[in-house]
Amino acid sequence: MQITSSDYSRKRHACRHSLVLIGLLWLLIGCGSSAPTPRPTITWRLAQPVAATITIGPTYTPQATEVPPMQSTQTSNKVVYLTFDDGPDPTWTPKILDLLAQHNAQATFFVLGRNAQAYPEIIEQQRLAGHLLANHSWSHPDLTQLDQASVLNELSATQALLGATASNCFRPPYGKHNQQIAANANQLGLRMVLWDVDSADWKQPGTEEIVARIRSQVRDGAVVLLHDGGGSRQQTIEALEILLPELAAQGYRFVAACS
Numbered sequence: 001m002q003i004t005s006s007d008y009s010r011k012r013h014a015c016r017h018s019l020v021l022i023g024l025l026w027l028l029i030g031c032g033s034s035a036p037t038p039r040p041t042i043t044w045r046l047a048q049p050v051a052a053t054i055t056i057g058p059t060y061t062p063q064a065t066e067v068p069p070m071q072s073t074q075t076s077n078k079v080v081y082l083t084f085d086d087g088p089d090p091t092w093t094p095k096i097l098d099l100l101a102q103h104n105a106q107a108t109f110f111v112l113g114r115n116a117q118a119y120p121e122i123i124e125q126q127r128l129a130g131h132l133l134a135n136h137s138w139s140h141p142d143l144t145q146l147d148q149a150s151v152l153n154e155l156s157a158t159q160a161l162l163g164a165t166a167s168n169c170f171r172p173p174y175g176k177h178n179q180q181i182a183a184n185a186n187q188l189g190l191r192m193v194l195w196d197v198d199s200a201d202w203k204q205p206g207t208e209e210i211v212a213r214i215r216s217q218v219r220d221g222a223v224v225l226l227h228d229g230g231g232s233r234q235q236t237i238e239a240l241e242i243l244l245p246e247l248a249a250q251g252y253r254f255v256a257a258c259s
């Protein structure tokens with residue numbers, strides 16, 4: 001059979017295509033068998049501290065950063081501000097309310113709107129006992145990840161549900177906030193409140209550790225972060241059973257913040 005010049009050209013093209021395919025295959029196999037490319041190093045940078053309006057008690061120290069900051073109150077009164085986040089919870093909140101009543105202690109409950117909606121009878125119980133209700137958002141998101149409209153929604157829906165008897169205090173979930181969130185809160189007439197004693201009870205580290213953390217940091221005007229929702233609060237209750245009489249014997253009174 002005679003090979004024409006066009007046949008020859010077609011074969012040459014086919015040959016070139018085969019070589020290109022082999023080359024690609026070699027590259028693919030080569031890439032697969034070589035050491036993985038090191039990932040670029042990510043350096044996390046904390047945002048610059050931002051000014052925010054944080055008020056609690058008669059005087060206050062404005063102090064806020066994007067990570068949970070220390071929150072101080074300046075007072076010479078022997079008072080401790082107990083604060084409970086993430087409730088109301090049908091199992092734990094009533095037990096905590098009983099305990100507080102036994103020790104004539106008042107507290108501030110930073111409630112989630114969705115929980116307050118689900119358990120209005122507990123909210124009523126808290127009100128009747130003289131505790132203060134405050135805003136901890138509707139659904140506990142990281143507010144720094146939301147757009148402005150969603151932040152306003154989270155806060156205003158909760159505030160509307162709590163009604164006129166709610167305090168005007170607000171605590172961002174995880175303590176995460178920035179200048180924009182502080183401004184959004186102010187826009188709604190809310191004051192941001194953080195804490196200066198983190199009991200770490202949310203991670204259930206053991207009753208003794210919760211007691212030790214509070215005992216070592218408590219002072220006049222301390223704002224203590226505790227939880228009545230978000231998981232078992234058995235250790236929180238056991239810690240309070242130890243600490244409430246102990247601190248009362250030292251002369252401390254337990255007062256609701258944001259009053």
Ligand SMILES: [Zn+2]
Nearest residue numbers: 085086173174
């Ligand atoms: Zn929370």
